[in-house]
Amino acid sequence: MALYEADEVSFEVPDGYVDRxxxxxxxxxQGPRGQPISVVITRDPRTEETVRDQAIRLLKDVVAALPGGKLLGQRDREVGAQPAREARLQAVQQRVPTYARQTYVGHYGTLLTITVTSPRGAAQQCDAQTERLLGSMRFKKTH
Structure with a gap:
């Protein structure tokens, strides 16, 4: 069993379980209509692809699934000294035009997806929050 740690708890995860x-x-x-900026970090298993290729493939699915989804741009970058792929997106969620920065980072067998979303009118604040967040990330050595 692998040991899972969070600030509040640690516990054993049965063999074969995938961290999602x-x-x-x-x-x-905040923002023009009082909507907040959100940060969501999800985990997926890494594939044999490079982080870049896995991110590009996943981004196609993300854009296709979002109402009004549009990929505004993407680039390679580093996060916490790890190779990463970043994208800027826009969509419409619950009739609110939204803007998002999505960053994919590989950490051992896990692909972390860091998504910062805001109302489209707060895109500059979203960009600033994203840079602050990504600049503060330090990865633990777990293996």
């Missing part, structure tokens, strides 16, 4: 956990953080209401 999620962390979500919401800012106080």
């Amino acid at each position: 956990s999620m962390n979500m953080f919401i800012s106080p209401s």
Whole structure:
């Protein structure tokens, strides 16, 4: 069994289980309509692909699934000294035009997807929050 650690708890995870956990953080209401900026971190198993190729493949599915989804741009970058792929997206969620920065980072056998979303009118604040968050990330050595 693998040991899972969070700030509040650690526990043994049965062999064969896949970590699909999620962390979500919401800012106080802001933006033109009072909507918050959100940060969501999800986990998926890594594939044999490079982080770049896995991210590009996943992004196609993300854009296709989002109402009004549009990929505005993407690039390679580093996060916490790890290779990463970042994309800027827009969509319409619950009739609100939204903007998102999505960053994919590989950490051992896990692909972390870090998504920062805001109302489209708060895109500059979203970009600033994303840069602050990604710049603060330090990865633990777990293996």
